[in-house]
Amino acid sequence: LDRDHPVLAATVPKLAALARRVDEVVVLADGAVPEHLPPNARARRFAAPTKLGRGARFLGALARELRGAQALVAHMCPIYAVLAAPLARPLGVPVVLWFTHPRASPTLRLAERLATAVTSVDERSFPLPSRKLSAIGHGIDVAEFTCVEPTPGLRLLALGRYGDVKGLDEIVRAVRLAVDRGLDVALEVCGPTPDRAAAESRRRLAGLVAELGLEERVTLAGGVPRAQVPRLFARASALVSNTRAGSADKVAFEAASACLPVLASSPALGGLLGGLGLTFHGPEELVERLASLDLGVGRELRRRVERGHSVDSWAEGILRAACL
Numbered sequence: 001l002d003r004d005h006p007v008l009a010a011t012v013p014k015l016a017a018l019a020r021r022v023d024e025v026v027v028l029a030d031g032a033v034p035e036h037l038p039p040n041a042r043a044r045r046f047a048a049p050t051k052l053g054r055g056a057r058f059l060g061a062l063a064r065e066l067r068g069a070q071a072l073v074a075h076m077c078p079i080y081a082v083l084a085a086p087l088a089r090p091l092g093v094p095v096v097l098w099f100t101h102p103r104a105s106p107t108l109r110l111a112e113r114l115a116t117a118v119t120s121v122d123e124r125s126f127p128l129p130s131r132k133l134s135a136i137g138h139g140i141d142v143a144e145f146t147c148v149e150p151t152p153g154l155r156l157l158a159l160g161r162y163g164d165v166k167g168l169d170e171i172v173r174a175v176r177l178a179v180d181r182g183l184d185v186a187l188e189v190c191g192p193t194p195d196r197a198a199a200e201s202r203r204r205l206a207g208l209v210a211e212l213g214l215e216e217r218v219t220l221a222g223g224v225p226r227a228q229v230p231r232l233f234a235r236a237s238a239l240v241s242n243t244r245a246g247s248a249d250k251v252a253f254e255a256a257s258a259c260l261p262v263l264a265s266s267p268a269l270g271g272l273l274g275g276l277g278l279t280f281h282g283p284e285e286l287v288e289r290l291a292s293l294d295l296g297v298g299r300e301l302r303r304r305v306e307r308g309h310s311v312d313s314w315a316e317g318i319l320r321a322a323c324l
Helices: 008-019 051-066 078-091 106-114 168-180 196-211 226-234 250-257 267-273 283-291 295-308 311-321
Strands: 025-029 041-045 072-075 095-098 117-120 133-135 154-159 185-190 218-221 238-241 262-264
Touching: 008 025, 008 072, 008 311, 025 051, 041 051, 051 078, 072 078, 078 095, 078 106, 095 106, 095 311, 117 311, 133 311, 154 168, 154 226, 154 250, 168 185, 168 196, 168 283, 196 218, 226 250, 238 250, 250 262, 250 267, 250 295, 262 267, 262 283, 267 295
Parallel strands: 025 041, 072 095, 095 117, 117 133, 154 185, 154 238, 185 218, 238 262
Antiparallel strands: none
């Protein structure tokens, strides 16, 4: 667990919120930076060069910590719930799985059956039907973001790694439609290309931008350090997210925490955006939303994150799921 790691940075505030509510938190992780942990938390590392080795070391660490434990939380890694349940549940230790992703793997299906409880952002952000499921919000560290005043006009931001699942091509087509209808729209896409698939997705998107004659309207940038994300929010009018159905795009909640209007297509974001005229399906409807966008809606979005998607509400949800 490393505050500076782009993926794990958001996990540290969640851990701190849990730690404020319990006597002790023990973190079983592949790696950890002890100074980033709360005072009443400690880490056991199970790093090993092979999957089999990591599994064996995880089980060994888990067995030593289960005595006296009151709950186990498997955070975004279903395999931890699968490995832990046969040891934990016979001892009466509930296993709570936290997971939000549109893909249902065989490991996730098994984890759902073995876990005591399942938690996710929203009922639509967990890809399997489950009577064990509780929607507990996303767990955003709202204090990390200050409320920005949206940039006048329609300066759109799409943030996240390049990939076809992001639906960036539809956003680019919407920009073309919006310009043709007299709207002054610009789009900045910021995201890393960590593998060949992401690089190819960016290449195709650049081709589409050129084909539609939008070189002056659309900027395809690379990834940015997490510390720079608030600056991106500050120079945008709105964030646009077009991830596939079932994806509760975390950056949408972060933008909302910064009072930035969010336009999104995934039904899993309905709890955040519902009733505000911010959801869309396809380029045509996105253009309609842009034409009627109220830049002042961001403050209501922040209030919604504070009420139902903060790290504190997330931690309370985890404890409820564990019946603690």
